Amino acid sequence: MTINLNGLGIDYGVILPEIIVVITAIVVLGLDLVIPVGRRNWLAALALIGLVGAIVASLPLWGQNRPAFADTVVGDDLAVFFNILLLSVSILTILLSPRFLRALDINYGEYYVLVLGATAGMMLLAAATSLMTIFLGIELLSICLYVLSGFARTAVRSQESAMKYLLLGGFATGFLLYGMALIYGATGATTLRGIAAFTGAAGNNAAGNVLLLLGIGFLAVGLAFKASAAPFHMWTPDVYEGAPTIVTTFMSVATKSAAFAAIGRVFIATFPSIAARWYFPLAIIAIFSLFIGNLVAITEDNLKRMLAYSGIAHAGYIFLGILPGTSQGFAATLFYIASYSVMNFGAFAVLTTLGAAGEETADISYWRGLFYRRPFLATVMTIFMLSLAGIPPTVGFFAKLFIFQSLVSAQIWLPLAIAIIMTVVSFYYYLRVVVAMITVPEEGLVKPARPGFSTSTVLAVAAVATIGLGIFPATVLGWATHAASLHF
Amino acid sequence: MSWFTLPTGVPWLTLSIVIPLAGALLVAIAPAVARRTIKQLGILSAVITLALVAAIIGGFQHGVGNLQFQFEETLKWIPSAGISYHLGVDGVSLFLLGLNALLFLIAIAVVDPETPRLKQFVLLLLLLEAATAGILLALDLILFYVFWEAMLVPLYFLIGVWGEGRRVYAAFKFLIYTVIGSFAMLVAILAVAGISFSQTGQLSFDWAVLVQHPATGSWTMPFSLGAIGIQQLLFLGFALAFAIKMPLFPLHTWLPAAYTAAPIPVMVVFAGLVSKLGAYGFIRFNLGLFPQASHSYGGFLAVLATIGIVYGAFMALVQTDLKRLVAYASMSHLGFIGLGIFTGNVLGIEGALVQMVNHGVIIAALFLIVGMIERRAGTRERAQLRGLAAVAPVFAALFLIVSLAALGLPGLNGFVGEFLIMLGAWSSFVPLAVGAGIGVILAAWYVLRFYQGSFQDVPVEPTGFGELRWIDTGVLAPLLALMVVIGISPNFFPAAVEATVRALPVVVR
Numbered sequence: 001m002t003i004n005l006n007g008l009g010i011d012y013g014v015i016l017p018e019i020i021v022v023i024t025a026i027v028v029l030g031l032d033l034v035i036p037v038g039r040r041n042w043l044a045a046l047a048l049i050g051l052v053g054a055i056v057a058s059l060p061l062w063g064q065n066r067p068a069f070a071d072t073v074v075g076d077d078l079a080v081f082f083n084i085l086l087l088s089v090s091i092l093t094i095l096l097s098p099r100f101l102r103a104l105d106i107n108y109g110e111y112y113v114l115v116l117g118a119t120a121g122m123m124l125l126a127a128a129t130s131l132m133t134i135f136l137g138i139e140l141l142s143i144c145l146y147v148l149s150g151f152a153r154t155a156v157r158s159q160e161s162a163m164k165y166l167l168l169g170g171f172a173t174g175f176l177l178y179g180m181a182l183i184y185g186a187t188g189a190t191t192l193r194g195i196a197a198f199t200g201a202a203g204n205n206a207a208g209n210v211l212l213l214l215g216i217g218f219l220a221v222g223l224a225f226k227a228s229a230a231p232f233h234m235w236t237p238d239v240y241e242g243a244p245t246i247v248t249t250f251m252s253v254a255t256k257s258a259a260f261a262a263i264g265r266v267f268i269a270t271f272p273s274i275a276a277r278w279y280f281p282l283a284i285i286a287i288f289s290l291f292i293g294n295l296v297a298i299t300e301d302n303l304k305r306m307l308a309y310s311g312i313a314h315a316g317y318i319f320l321g322i323l324p325g326t327s328q329g330f331a332a333t334l335f336y337i338a339s340y341s342v343m344n345f346g347a348f349a350v351l352t353t354l355g356a357a358g359e360e361t362a363d364i365s366y367w368r369g370l371f372y373r374r375p376f377l378a379t380v381m382t383i384f385m386l387s388l389a390g391i392p393p394t395v396g397f398f399a400k401l402f403i404f405q406s407l408v409s410a411q412i413w414l415p416l417a418i419a420i421i422m423t424v425v426s427f428y429y430y431l432r433v434v435v436a437m438i439t440v441p442e443e444g445l446v447k448p449a450r451p452g453f454s455t456s457t458v459l460a461v462a463a464v465a466t467i468g469l470g471i472f473p474a475t476v477l478g479w480a481t482h483a484a485s486l487h488f
Numbered sequence: 489m490s491w492f493t494l495p496t497g498v499p500w501l502t503l504s505i506v507i508p509l510a511g512a513l514l515v516a517i518a519p520a521v522a523r524r525t526i527k528q529l530g531i532l533s534a535v536i537t538l539a540l541v542a543a544i545i546g547g548f549q550h551g552v553g554n555l556q557f558q559f560e561e562t563l564k565w566i567p568s569a570g571i572s573y574h575l576g577v578d579g580v581s582l583f584l585l586g587l588n589a590l591l592f593l594i595a596i597a598v599v600d601p602e603t604p605r606l607k608q609f610v611l612l613l614l615l616l617e618a619a620t621a622g623i624l625l626a627l628d629l630i631l632f633y634v635f636w637e638a639m640l641v642p643l644y645f646l647i648g649v650w651g652e653g654r655r656v657y658a659a660f661k662f663l664i665y666t667v668i669g670s671f672a673m674l675v676a677i678l679a680v681a682g683i684s685f686s687q688t689g690q691l692s693f694d695w696a697v698l699v700q701h702p703a704t705g706s707w708t709m710p711f712s713l714g715a716i717g718i719q720q721l722l723f724l725g726f727a728l729a730f731a732i733k734m735p736l737f738p739l740h741t742w743l744p745a746a747y748t749a750a751p752i753p754v755m756v757v758f759a760g761l762v763s764k765l766g767a768y769g770f771i772r773f774n775l776g777l778f779p780q781a782s783h784s785y786g787g788f789l790a791v792l793a794t795i796g797i798v799y800g801a802f803m804a805l806v807q808t809d810l811k812r813l814v815a816y817a818s819m820s821h822l823g824f825i826g827l828g829i830f831t832g833n834v835l836g837i838e839g840a841l842v843q844m845v846n847h848g849v850i851i852a853a854l855f856l857i858v859g860m861i862e863r864r865a866g867t868r869e870r871a872q873l874r875g876l877a878a879v880a881p882v883f884a885a886l887f888l889i890v891s892l893a894a895l896g897l898p899g900l901n902g903f904v905g906e907f908l909i910m911l912g913a914w915s916s917f918v919p920l921a922v923g924a925g926i927g928v929i930l931a932a933w934y935v936l937r938f939y940q941g942s943f944q945d946v947p948v949e950p951t952g953f954g955e956l957r958w959i960d961t962g963v964l965a966p967l968l969a970l971m972v973v974i975g976i977s978p979n980f981f982p983a984a985v986e987a988t989v990r991a992l993p994v995v996v997r
Contacts, residue, residue: 391641392634398566401630401674405569408678409685420671427667428660431644435656438649474566481568 011068014061014075017054017083018123024050025116032109040107041098047112051091051119058083063482071191072130081334081483082126082261086254089341090119092349092462093250095454100246100352106152114151115250118144122258130191131180134262138176138226141258142169145251149243161242168235169225176222182215192270200273207274216278219266220285226259228308229315230288237300240308241362245355248304249348252311253341260318260337267322268330269486275325283323287418289316294422297429304362306429307347310388313426314340320419321403324410327484332402334480339395339469343387346462350381353451353459361448370437373447376456378437380463387466389430390423395469402477494547500559501575504544504585505621507537508592512614520607527601530610534593537617541589548582551987555699557627565631570681570691574627579988580771580841581624583981584764587848588624591760592617594963595753598856603751609650612642616757623765629677629693629773633670636729639765640666643758651749658742658749665742669729676725680777683718699776699993723781726773727789733766734822736789737796747815752859755811759818760852764844767825771837771992775829779993786830787917793826794923801930805937810861810868813938814854817894820927821847827924828909836912837989842981843905846893846974850902853890853967856960861942864954873942880955884943886964891939893971895932901974908982 012019027050028043035042061075061083068075093115101107121140128134146169150162184190186209187198199206206212221232228236240248267278293313300306318340321333354361354377361367371378387394400423407416451459469476494500511533518526548558557576565573577585596613603609619642622635640663648659677693683703685691692698703722706715732739750758775782800820807813825847828840860883861876862868877884893900896907906928913921956964974981989995 386641392637397634397637401678402569404674405678405682408675408682416675420675424664424667424671427663431660431663435648438645474564474568477566477568 008070009068011066011075014066014068014073015124015127016057017087018120018127020050020054020057021087021116021120021123024053025113025120028109028116029113032113035109040109043109043112044094044098047094047116048091050116051087051094054123055084055087058087067129067193070130071193072133073124073127074129075127076486077479077483078261078264078334078486079123079127081338081479082257083123085257085338085341086119086122086126089250089254089257089345090115092345092458093246095458096249096349096352097246099452099455100244100355103355104152104244106244111148111151114144114148117141118148118250119254122254125258126261128262129193129265131183131195132190134266135177135180137258137262138222139173141255142173142226145247145255148247148251149239151247152244155242157242158244159242161239164242165235165239172222172225172232175218175225179215179218179220179222182211182218184215186212186215192265196270199271207277213274213277216266216271217281220263220278220281223259223263223266224285224315227256227263227315227318228312229285229319230292230312231285233289233292233312233315236312237305237308240311241302241304245304245348245352245362249345249352252307252348253345256311256315256318257337257341260322260333263319263322264330264333264484265486268325268327272325279323279325282319283412283415286316286319286323286415289313289319290418290422294425294429298425300429301364302362303351303364303367303433306364306433307344307351310426310429311344313422314344314388316422317400317403317419320412320415321406323412323415324406326406326410327481327486328409329403329406330486331477331481331484332399332406334484335402335473335477336399338476338480339387339399339466342462342465342469343384343394343396346380346459346466347384347388349455349459349462350377350384353377353455354448364433364436367433367436368439370448372440374451377448377451377459380459381437382434383463383466385430385433387470389427393467393470395466395473397470398473398477490549491546494543494559499561500540500544500547501561501577501625504537504540504589505618505625507533507540508614508617508621511536512611512618515607515611515614518607520605523601523606526607526610527596527599530596530599530614531593533614534589534596534617537621538589538593541586544577545582545586548577548984550984552578554987554991555696556991557696560627565628569630570685571630571693572628573631574694574696575625576627576696577625579985581768582984583841583845584761584768584848585621585624587764587845588617588620588761590966591757591848591852594852594856594967595756597959597963598756598859599753603650605649609646609753612646613753613757616642616646620757620761620765624768627695629680629695629698631693632695632773633674633677636673636765636769637670639762640670643754643762646754647746647750650751650754652751653749654745655749658745662742662746665732665739666729669732669739672725673729676722679718679725680722683722695772695776702777702779702993717781717784719778719781720784723774723778723785726769726778727785730766730769730774731789731792733769734763734826735766735819736826737792737799737819737823740796740800740819743819744812744815747818748809748812752855752862755855755859756852759815759855760848763818763822764825764848767822767829767840767844770826770829771840775832775837775992775994777993782830782832782994786832790827790830790913790917790920793823793830794920794927796820796823796826797924797927798823798930801927801934804934805930808870810858810870810873810938810942811855813870813934814851814858817854817931817934818847818851820931821851821894823927824906824909824924827913827920828905831909831912831916832994833912833916834986834989834995835908836916837992837995838982838985839905839908839910839912841985841989842974843902843909845981846901846905846971849967849970849974850890850894853964853971854894856963856967857887857890860956860960870938870941875943875945877943878946882961883956886956886961886968887943888939889968889971890964891935893975895935896928899975901971904974904978904981 125137152158297309387396
C-alpha cells in the first residue's frame with residue numbers, strides 16, 4: 001500500500017505561527033543550558049522576539065480560509081483573532097515574569113519554555129478543525145500548565161494546586177477523549193467538516209443519534225472544564241490560589257479563551273443542525289456558572305479565589321453568547337473574550353505586582369487603603385474592577401451589552417434575566433475591592449514595592465485598553481464579527 | 489427666534505461634556521497638596537462650562553417644534569450594532585443643561601478647601617458633571633445609557649468616601665437600587681431597538697429614529713396571566729429606572745439614607761440635578777417613545793406621584809434633623825414634577841419642566857442653607873436652634889426668600905411651576921389636583937416651621953453663630969436671583985419649551 005501525500009494539503013504557512021512559537025521554545029530550552037544564571041532575562045527577551053514573530057506570521061492568514069493537513073487545522077479569521085489575542089497575553093505575561101520569578105526565587109529557564117509550549121497548544125486549539133488536533137492542543141496546553149502550576153516547587157500550596165489540576169484535568173481529558181471516540185463511532189469522521197457533513201445530512205437523523213449526542217455531551221464536559229464553567233469548575237479556585245500568581249494571570253485568561261475557540265468551532269460551526277439538542281445543556285452550564293461564580297465570589301475574602309469565581313461567572317456570560325448559535329452571538333462571545341482577557345489580565349497583573357515582594361497579598365485586608373499607598377496600582381485596579389462589573393465607559397460594559405443584544409435578537413429571555421440579576425449581584429464583590437482600597441488605612445501597613453518600568457507599562461496598557469475599548473469598541477467588534485462568520 | 493447666533497461647525501454640545509473632563513484631567517495631574525490650585529481649577533472649568541452653556545441657551549432657536557433638535561452632532565460610533573454618537577438639545581433639555589452647569593459651579597465653589605482628599609473630590613465632581621451633561625444631551629439610547637451608568641461611579645464614591653454617618657451603607661443601597669432599575673432599562677432599550685429593527689430592517693438606537701416607530705403588538709404572559717402590550721412592557725422597563733432615580737413612591741427608600749449621608753456640595757447636585765434626570769428620562773423616553781403606554785399607565789403613575797407629594801410632606805413635618813427635612817421636602821416636590829409629567833397634557837408637562845428648574849434652584853439653596861447652619865451652629869437638630877435671625881439678619885432674610893419660594897408663594901418661582909402642574913392635573917385627574925393641593929398646604933407648614941424654629945425667637949446663649957460670609961452670599965445670590973426672575977416673568981420658560989412639548993407624541997395623540 002502506497003501512501004499518497006498529495007491530497008493531504010500540506011501547507012506550512014497555516015501553522016507557521018505555531019511552528020515559530022515551538023521553535024522558540026526549543027531554542028530557549030537549549031540556550032538555558034549555556035546561558036549564565038544572571039542573564040536569564042535574555043531568555044525572556046528571546047521568547048518575546050519569538051512571540052512577536054508569531055504575531056507577524058499570523059497576519060497574512062487574515063481574510064483567508066485555508067484548510068490544511070487533511071482538514072485538521074485551518075488558517076482563518078478565527079484562528080488569527082485568537083493567535084493575536086493569545087500571543088499578546090503571552091507577551092504581557094512574559095513582560096511581567098522576570099521580576100516576579102526573581103522575587104519568588106524560581107527564575108528558571110524552563111518557565112519560558114512552558115509558557116511558550118502552552119501558548120502553542122492554545123493556538124493549535126484555536127486553529128483545530130479535527131477532533132485529533134483539538135485533543136492535541138488541549139493536551140499540549142494542559143501539560144504545560146500542570147507543570148507551571150507547581151512551578152513554585154518549594155511551596156506546598158503550589159504543589160497541591162498542580163496535583164489537583166493534574167488529577168482533575170486528567171479526568172476531564174478522559175471525558176473529552178471518550179466523547180471524541182463516541183462521535184467518531186457515530187459519524188465515522190474525525191474532522192469537524194466530516195462530522196458537520198454527517199449531522200447536516202437529512203437522512204442521518206443526527207438529532208436522534210444517542211451515540212452522537214452522548215459524545216457531544218462528553219466533549220462539552222471536557223471543554224467546559226478547560227473554560228472553568230460550572231459545574232466543572234471545582235479545580236479553579238484551588239488552582240488559581242495555589243499556583244504562582246503570574247501563572248494564574250496567564251492561565252485564567254489564555255486557557256479560557258482557547259477553550260471557547262474550540263467550543264465555538266464545535267457547537268456553532270459543526271453542529272448547527274442539532275442546535276436544539278445542545279442548547280439546553282449549554283444553557284444549564286451558563287446558568288450554573290452565573291449562579292455559582294457570582295454568588296460564591298461574594299463570600300471570598302481572598303482576591304485570587306474571588307477572581308477565580310468571577311472567572312467562572314464570566315465563563316457563564318461567554319457561554320450565553322454561544323446559545324443563540326448565530327454568528328452575531330459568536331461575535332459577541334469573541335468580543336467578550338477579548339475584553340475579558342484585557343480586564344482580567346489587568347486585575348491579576350495588579351495582584352502579581354503586589355505579590356512580587358513575596359508577601360501574602362491576596363487577602364482583602366491587605367488592600368485596605370491601597371489608594372493612599374500606591375495610587376497608581378489602586379487606580380488601575382479600580383478600572384479593572386469597574387470593567388469586570390460592566391460599568392461604562394469600560395470595555396466590560398460593551399462586552400455584556402453585545403451578549404445581551406444577541407440574546408434579545410434570539411429571544412432567549414430566561415438566561416438573559418438570570419444574567420442581568422447576577423450582574424447586579426456581581427457589583428457587590430467587585431466594588432468591595434474598590435471600597436477596601438479607598439478606606440482610610442490603619443497604621444502599620446507596609447508600603448508595597450514600587451512597580452518596575454515594564455510592570456507599570458503592562459498595567460498602563462491594560463488600563464488604557466480597558467477604557468479605550470470601552471469608548472471605541474467598533475474596531476474590535478468588527479474583527480470579532482469577521483472572525484465569527486464560521487461555516488463548513 | 490434666538491438672542492444671538494452661534495457659529496456653526498463648532499461642536500458646542502460635545503464641548504460642554506469635554507470641558508469638565510478636561511478640568512478633571514488637569515485636577516488629576518495637579519499635586520494633591522496644592523489645595524487652592526485644585527479648587528481654582530475646578531471652579532475655572534465649571535465657569536467655562538457655564539459660559540458655554542449660557543451661549544448655547546442664548547443661541548437656541550425658540551419656537552422650533554416638531555421634534556427638532558438643535559446643535560445636533562452625529563458621528564458613527566459602533567455602526568454594526570446600530571449605535572451612534574448623537575447629541576442634541578431641545579426645549580426639554582435646554583434649561584436643565586443650564587441648571588447642570590450652574591449647580592456644579594456652586595457645588596465646587598462651596599467645597600471646603602480643608603476637605604480630606606480634596607483632589608479626588610473635585611475630580612469626581614467634574615466627572616459627574618460631564619456624565620450628567622451627557623445624559624441630558626445624548627439622543628442615542630446606548631449613549632444615554634453609558635452616561636446614565638457612568639454617573640453612578642462618581643456619585644457612589646462621593647457618598648461612600650466623603651459622606652457622614654452610615655455612608656458606605658447609603659452609597660451601596662443607592663447603587664444597588666439604581667443598578668436594578670438601570671438593567672431593566674437596558675433590556676427595554678435592547679428590545680426597543682430589536683422591535684424597530686424587525687419593523688424597519690434598520691438597526692438603530694437613535695431616539696430620532698425610534699420615535700417614528702412606536703412599538704405595537706402584545707405579549708401573552710405565561711401562567712395564563714393574560715396579555716400585555718409590548719409597548720406597555722417596554723414602558724415599565726424604562727419607568728423602573730427613572731422612578732427609582734426620581735424617586736417615585738414607593739421606590740424612594742434609598743433616598744433618606746443617601747441624602748442624609750451625602751456631603752453638602754454633593755447634595756446640591758444630587759438633589760438639585762440628579763433627581764431631575766429621572767423626570768427628564770420620563771419625558772424624553774417614556775412619553776416620547778411609548779405614547780400609548782403613557783396614556784395607559786399615566787393615571788397610575790400620577791397617583792403614585794401624588795402619594796409621594798403627601799407622603800413626603802408628612803415625613804418632612806415630623807423630621808427634627810434639618811437635612812432630612814429638606815430631603816423629604818425634595819421628595820414631595822418631585823412628586824409635583826411627576827404629577828405634571830403624567831398628566832400627559834401640555835400644561836402639566838410644561839409645568840413639570842419649569843418646576844424641574846425651580847426645584848433644582850430651591851432645593852440646592854435649601855441644602856446650602858442647611859450646610860451653612862450646621863457649620864455655624866454645629867448641629868442640624870431643629871430643637872437646638874433658636875433665634876438665629878437676631879444674630880444673622882442677612883442670613884435670615886435670604887433664607888426667608890428661599891422658604892417662601894419653596895412653599896410656592898406667588899411672585900417667586902415655586903408658584904409658577906406648581907400652578908401650571910395643578911392646572912394640568914385639574915384637566916386630567918381632578919382628585920389628584922386636590923391631593924397636590926394638600927401637599928402645598930403641608931409645604932407651608934413644614935417650611936415655615938423650619939424657618940420659625942431656627943430663626944425666630946430669642947437666641948440660645950451664648951451664640952457663636954456668625955453672619956453670612958461673602959462666599960456664602962455669593963453662592964446663594966444666583967439662585968435667589970433666579971427665584972425672583974422666574975417668579976416675576978413666569979412666561980419665559982413656557983414660551984421656550986412650548987414648541988417642544990406640543991410636538992411630543994404623547995401630547996399629539
